[in-house]
Amino acid sequence: MSVRSVVRTFSELCVTVGALIILFVVYFLFWTGVKAADAAEGEIDTLRREWAREPVAAAPPPPSPASSASAEPPAPAPYRDGKPFATMRIPRLGSGWEWPVLENTEVSTLQKGLGHYSGTARPGDTGNFAVAGHRRTYGDPFKDFPKLRPGDAVVVNDGTTWFTYRIAKRPHRTVPTDTAVVAPVPRGSGFEGAGRYLTLTTCEPEWGSSHRLVAWAHLDATRPVSEGEPPELAG
Amino acid sequence: MYGWIWRHLPGNAWVRSIIALVLVLAVVYALFQYVFPWAEPLLPFGDVTVDGASAGGAGVGQ
Numbered sequence: 001m002s003v004r005s006v007v008r009t010f011s012e013l014c015v016t017v018g019a020l021i022i023l024f025v026v027y028f029l030f031w032t033g034v035k036a037a038d039a040a041e042g043e044i045d046t047l048r049r050e051w052a053r054e055p056v057a058a059a060p061p062p063p064s065p066a067s068s069a070s071a072e073p074p075a076p077a078p079y080r081d082g083k084p085f086a087t088m089r090i091p092r093l094g095s096g097w098e099w100p101v102l103e104n105t106e107v108s109t110l111q112k113g114l115g116h117y118s119g120t121a122r123p124g125d126t127g128n129f130a131v132a133g134h135r136r137t138y139g140d141p142f143k144d145f146p147k148l149r150p151g152d153a154v155v156v157n158d159g160t161t162w163f164t165y166r167i168a169k170r171p172h173r174t175v176p177t178d179t180a181v182v183a184p185v186p187r188g189s190g191f192e193g194a195g196r197y198l199t200l201t202t203c204e205p206e207w208g209s210s211h212r213l214v215a216w217a218h219l220d221a222t223r224p225v226s227e228g229e230p231p232e233l234a235g
Numbered sequence: 236m237y238g239w240i241w242r243h244l245p246g247n248a249w250v251r252s253i254i255a256l257v258l259v260l261a262v263v264y265a266l267f268q269y270v271f272p273w274a275e276p277l278l279p280f281g282d283v284t285v286d287g288a289s290a291g292g293a294g295v296g297q
Binding site (some may be wrong): 107134174176177207 | 263267279281
């Protein structure tokens, strides 16, 4: 084998590796966004069709102190893994910002929308409705996460009710093992005692994974879907 | 490597160019469809959850 052919083969390998890297970057920055937008739209369509076909079982009635333990209402059907059950809109992140919320936080689930930490509360329930989303890639749903400010609305629609949550404080930076941030009474949020909370998590820094960024909100208002969109979404 | 492939393609230069283009597209398709989706979770950008928050709290720890 001549020196010439060795050099040529080596050069060709370098060119190939370079092309592969460029293709991967294109895939990562561009193609995942295309896939996620498509998947999220499909999930939202699925939800709308389901809701149009049969209204979701009415939201559980507000707990009345009079009801005894034995008269507990039947638990609503559990969310199915990887399936959408609600949509979320955050006007601060853009007027067209709407993503489906799917059950569980598996990798494949988060490629289609936002993921609900299974085991945490349902929207509107007492406890913590915790949701994770990509900061970058797969449509960049939480790209502008640091722009969230106290008082910002997070509107969740589960097919029967609009739940309007209000951000309580600026996004909080923590480490990935800090699971207490999605506890029923999240640590570090400033909330005291049981309540109807919402937690959003994403990665920090933007392109890294050394930390997590967390935002907390509390339930501010509910509105039956039949009464139309809440005022926060207008304009 | 590429010279070897080129020499082994049938037909004249035009036919070879077209076959080469098809081959390149097939490779890119395979990469986008199978290879990159497999390789992508090995990178840290998907870690958006806090660890072990629930039984299903995956997508972390890479």
